[in-house]
Amino acid sequence: NAGVMQNPRHLVRRRGQEARLRCSPMKGHSHVYWYRQLPEEGLKFMVYLQKENIIDESGMPKERFSAEFPKEGPSILRIQQVVRGDSAAYFCASSHREGGYTFGSGTRLTVV
Amino acid sequence: GIQVEQSPPDLILQEGANSTLRCNFSDSVNNLQWFHQNPWGQLINLFYIPSGTKQNGRLSATTVATERYSLLYISSSQTTDSGVYFCAVEWIQGAQKLVFGQGTRLTINP
Numbered sequence: 232n233a234g235v236m237q238n239p240r241h242l243v244r245r246r247g248q249e250a251r252l253r254c255s256p257m258k259g260h261s262h263v264y265w266y267r268q269l270p271e272e273g274l275k276f277m278v279y280l281q282k283e284n285i286i287d288e289s290g291m292p293k294e295r296f297s298a299e300f301p302k303e304g305p306s307i308l309r310i311q312q313v314v315r316g317d318s319a320a321y322f323c324a325s326s327h328r329e330g331g332y333t334f335g336s337g338t339r340l341t342v343v
Numbered sequence: 344g345i346q347v348e349q350s351p352p353d354l355i356l357q358e359g360a361n362s363t364l365r366c367n368f369s370d371s372v373n374n375l376q377w378f379h380q381n382p383w384g385q386l387i388n389l390f391y392i393p394s395g396t397k398q399n400g401r402l403s404a405t406t407v408a409t410e411r412y413s414l415l416y417i418s419s420s421q422t423t424d425s426g427v428y429f430c431a432v433e434w435i436q437g438a439q440k441l442v443f444g445q446g447t448r449l450t451i452n453p
Contacts (some may be wrong), residue, residue, distance in 0.1 A: 250437045264440060273429060273443040274386075280388075287438045320384055324441070331391035332441055337384055 236305075237323050237335035244313050244342050249293045250337045252308040257299030262286075262333070263306045265298060268320040280306055345370045345434040349444035356420055356425045357452055364415040366430030374433035376407050376441065377415050379440045389415070389428075420451045 236255040245251050256263050261282050266274040267290075279287040280300040291298070295313075302307040310317055320339050325330045346369040356362055359452040363408055371422070376392040379390040391395050392413065401421075406413040417424055427448050 245364075262398060262439075263357045266443075272432075276440045276442070279438070279440055287440065289438070326439070331374055331388070333388060334378070334386040337386070337451075339384065 235323055235325050235333050235335035237321075237338050238304075239338060240337055242340045244340065245264055246314060247312050247343055250310040250313050250317070250340055252265065252310075252321050252323075252340070253305040253319075254308070254335060255305040256323075256325030256335060257327070260327065262326055262327040263287070264304075264324045265308050266322045266324065266334075268322065268337075270319070272330045298325060313340075315342050344374070344439060345432060345442055347430060347432055347442055347444035349428075349447050350376055351365050351447060352445065353448045353450075355452065358420060358422060359405040361421050362417045362420060362449065362453075364417075364428050364449075366413040366415070366444055368413075368432050370411070371409065372432040373435050373450075374441070375413050376431050377404055378429045378431065379426050380446070381425075386429075399406045400432070401424060407451075418447075420449075422451045422453055425449055425451045 237266045264279050265277040268274045276290040278291050278298045295311045297309045322337045324334045326332045348367045350365045379387045392404045392406045401418045403416045423443045427446040429446045431443045
């Protein structure tokens with residue numbers, strides 16, 4: 232069981248570019264959650280997705296951010312026209328009723 | 344929404360010391376987990392403990408759901424225990440997601 236896989240581990244983008252972050256949940260799980268951690272802060276919920284459905288996007292910024300979890304392939308968190316304030320660690324998790332949530336290793340986005 | 348408060352915010356100890364980290368939450372929860380974020384940023388799942396007591400080596404945790412708090416105990420601290428410890432809960436009245444506290448930063452000096 233490979234756990235929750237995220238890539239890339241580190242991503243550097245210039246202001247105005249697009250960032251695409253990928254997440255594959257644990258084998259057999261069909262729910263993914265995205266969280267953002269700003270420097271020196273805790274993790275904040277962004278979005279909860281099931282295959283082909285957005286269940287809860289109450290934590291997503293209204294503009295430039297989108298997420299999808301297609302029938303085939305990983306979940307994608309997409310940030311358009313990145314700004315310096317988007318620099319953060321982005322974590323993905325999948326859940327299992329018996330043992331809670333498991334997090335991936337995160338993607339550290341740096342906007343220069 | 345639910346509030347999650349952790350204390351203390353910072354803790355500095357010598358190797359070998361014991362420590363207790365506290366997590367208070369403002370409402371009933373389905374789920375409570377403790378995580379360790381190591382200096383490389385990885386989030387390690389320590390305990391899934393919505394109630395009761397669990398132990399894993401030098402670490403143990405207790406959640407008293409009726410009184411809305413959880414405690415994480417670390418005994419005989421090692422320098423590798425350094426990092427930030429997060430408590431996270433799933434609110435019983437809320438959507439299916441974890442709400443994190445602000446964390447306790449633990450520094451273990453040799």
